Every structure is written in structure tokens, then in C-alpha cells.
Amino acid sequence: MPDQDINYSVDNGIATLVFNRPEARNALTFEMYDSVAAISESLIKDHAGIHALIITGAGDKAFAAGTDISKFRELSSADDALDYERRMDHVMGLLESIPIPSIAAIRGACTGGGAALAACCDIRIASADLKYGFPIARTLGNCLSITNLSRLVYLIGAARTKEIILTSRLIQSAEAQQIGLISEIHSEPLQRAQELAEQMKGHAPLTISATKEGLRRLRVKAAEIENDDLIVQCYTSEDFKEGVEAFLAKRTPNWKGR
Numbered sequence: 001m002p003d004q005d006i007n008y009s010v011d012n013g014i015a016t017l018v019f020n021r022p023e024a025r026n027a028l029t030f031e032m033y034d035s036v037a038a039i040s041e042s043l044i045k046d047h048a049g050i051h052a053l054i055i056t057g058a059g060d061k062a063f064a065a066g067t068d069i070s071k072f073r074e075l076s077s078a079d080d081a082l083d084y085e086r087r088m089d090h091v092m093g094l095l096e097s098i099p100i101p102s103i104a105a106i107r108g109a110c111t112g113g114g115a116a117l118a119a120c121c122d123i124r125i126a127s128a129d130l131k132y133g134f135p136i137a138r139t140l141g142n143c144l145s146i147t148n149l150s151r152l153v154y155l156i157g158a159a160r161t162k163e164i165i166l167t168s169r170l171i172q173s174a175e176a177q178q179i180g181l182i183s184e185i186h187s188e189p190l191q192r193a194q195e196l197a198e199q200m201k202g203h204a205p206l207t208i209s210a211t212k213e214g215l216r217r218l219r220v221k222a223a224e225i226e227n228d229d230l231i232v233q234c235y236t237s238e239d240f241k242e243g244v245e246a247f248l249a250k251r252t253p254n255w256k257g258r
Contacts, residue, residue, distance in 0.1 A: 003035050004020070005020050005021050005035075006020060006032055006039075007058075010049075013050060013051045013052075014050070014051065014054065014198070015043070015050050016056070017056075018055075018056055019032065019058060022057070022059030022062075025062035026058060026059070026062045026064040027066060027068040027069070028064055028117075033067075033087065033091045036095060037090060037091045040091075040094035040097070040098050043098045044099065050100060051201040052100055052101045052103065053101070053103070054103050054105055054193045054197055055102065055103070055104050056104070056190050057114075059107075061107070061109065062107070062114070063109065063110040064111075064117065065109045065112065066112020066115075067112055067113040072140070072142075072240075073244060075235055075240075077236065078236055081232055081236055082228055085145045088116070088148070089147045091117075092148065095120040096151075099205075099209035099212065100208065100209070101122050102123070103121060103122065103124075104121040104123070104193075105190040105192070106118060106124060106125065106127065106130055107129065107189060111132070111133055111135060112134060115134055116151070119152060120151065123196060124181065124182040125184050125196070126177075126185060126189055127173070127189050128185055128187070130171070130173040130176055130182070131171075132172075133165075133170040133171055134164070134165055135169075136168070137165060137166060138253075139243060139253070140240060140243035140247060141234065141240045142240055143230055143231065143234040144165070145231065147223050149161065150223035154219050155180065156179050157179075173185045237258060238256055242254060
């Protein structure tokens with residue numbers, strides 16, 4: 001269940017999950033991912049009296065700036081790589097499957113694993129300083145699973161997904177709203193998320209759950225493609241090890257393509 005880096009509470013029928021590592025821009029540890037999975041699973045099994053879930057990050061610098069990069073030093077084999085991505089797919093899949101509305105209230109950086117979690121939510125509200133993306137082509141040299149790629153394609157289209165990953169640029173708020181990645185730009189994303197959650201409390205729960213599940217099934221059907229070879233190729237490469245060490249040393253990686 002939730003650890004010290006996750007705050008979870010329920011107030012007046014609205015659940016709130018807060019990534020609570022502001023000193024690390026809310027970078028996600030494996031334990032934090034496990035907490036997201038446990039909370040999601042509990043809501044899938046029993047959400048009586050809970051009408052919406054809001055996810056946000058502590059502080060004003062980041063929603064979540066991806067996985068804690070130091071954790072990647074623990075990956076050394078093909079099995080490690082596949083286990084990591086399957087773990088991520090499990091967490092994201094559970095969050096995506098909760099039968100109540102989920103709203104991401106985003107300030108600042110929303111990158112890597114944070115961006116993947118936000119993409120699993122039904123609605124995204126962001127502040128004007130949003131920076132959303134997966135800059136892995138210039139930082140770590142790993143890859144997204146097909147499941148995560150499919151969520152991005154579902155949200156912003158294949159061409160733009162390809163462009164932002166290949167260029168490693170981050171989408172800012174005005175563009176994010178224009179392309180439908182976020183619903184609104186708001187000076188107080190959490191406050192606006194709470195307003196929306198209150199609004200949806202009075203809506204038909206079966207309509208909400210059926211709509212969410214139907215759309216999830218459509219996306220899943222399109223993502224039933226094997227990708228183990230791609231994950232192993234990236235995560236067991238010399239480049240990935242170089243990317244991790246370069247990131248932690250705050251230097252530019254020396255890519256070799258192997």
C-alpha cells in the first residue's frame with residue numbers, strides 16, 4: 001500500500017493521490033509505482049463512496065519527472081528489462097482500468113513515467129508552465145513499450161508521437177491544449193480538478209465506467225503487438241548504460257549505437 005512518498009486521501013467522495021518527493025521533482029521510485037498500482041487495484045475492487053480520483057504532484061515544479069534514474073542501474077539483463085517494462089505496463093493498466101473518472105492536475109514537468117501516468121488519466125488539467133514529453137532519445141537511450149506508445153497515439157496521433165520522441169522536445173501548455181493532450185490551462189490545476197470531480201459526482205456511474213472500459217478495450221485491441229525484442233535491444237545496450245551514467249553525472253551521453 002502507499003509509502004511515505006505517496007500521500008493518498010479520500011474526502012467527501014473524492015480520492016486524491018499526491019506524488020510527494022518535491023525535492024526530487026517527484027521522480028518516481030519503484031515503491032511509488034507499486035503504491036499507484038495498489039491504490040488503483042483497490043479502486044477497481046471496491047470504489048463504494050468514491051466518485052473520482054485526482055492525481056497530482058507536491059510542490060510547483062513538477063507533476064512527476066519520470067522514474068528515479070538511479071533505479072536504472074539495477075537493470076543489467078534482458079529479464080531485468082522485460083520485468084521493468086511489464087511492471088510499468090501493469091501499473092499503467094491498473095490506473096487506466098479504474099471505473100471512476102481520473103483527473104491529472106499537472107504543474108511544471110510531466111515527463112517519462114510521469115507523462116505515461118498522466119496519459120492513463122481521463123482528463124488532464126495543466127498550469128501554464130507545463131512541459132510534457134519523453135526526452136529519452138537525448139537522455140537515456142531506452143524506449144517506450146508498445147502499450148505506452150499506443151496511449152500516446154490514441155491521445156495525440158502517430159505523427160506527433162513520433163516527432164516528439166525523435167526530437168526529444170517537450171510539449172508546452174498552449175500546444176498541449178490545442179492538440180487535445182490537456183483539457184484546460186488553469187492557474188490552479190488542483191482546484192480545477194476538484195471542481196470537475198465534484199461536477200462528475202452526480203453523473204451516472206455506469207455510463208462513466210462503461211465509456212471508460214469501452215475506450216480502453218479499443219486501445220488495447222490496437223496494441224496487441226509483440227515488443228520484447230525492442231525493449232531488450234534498448235535496455236541491454238551499451239548506450240542505455242551510458243545514458244544512465246551520463247544523466248546521473250549531468251553530462252552529455254556519448255552514443256555508439258550498440
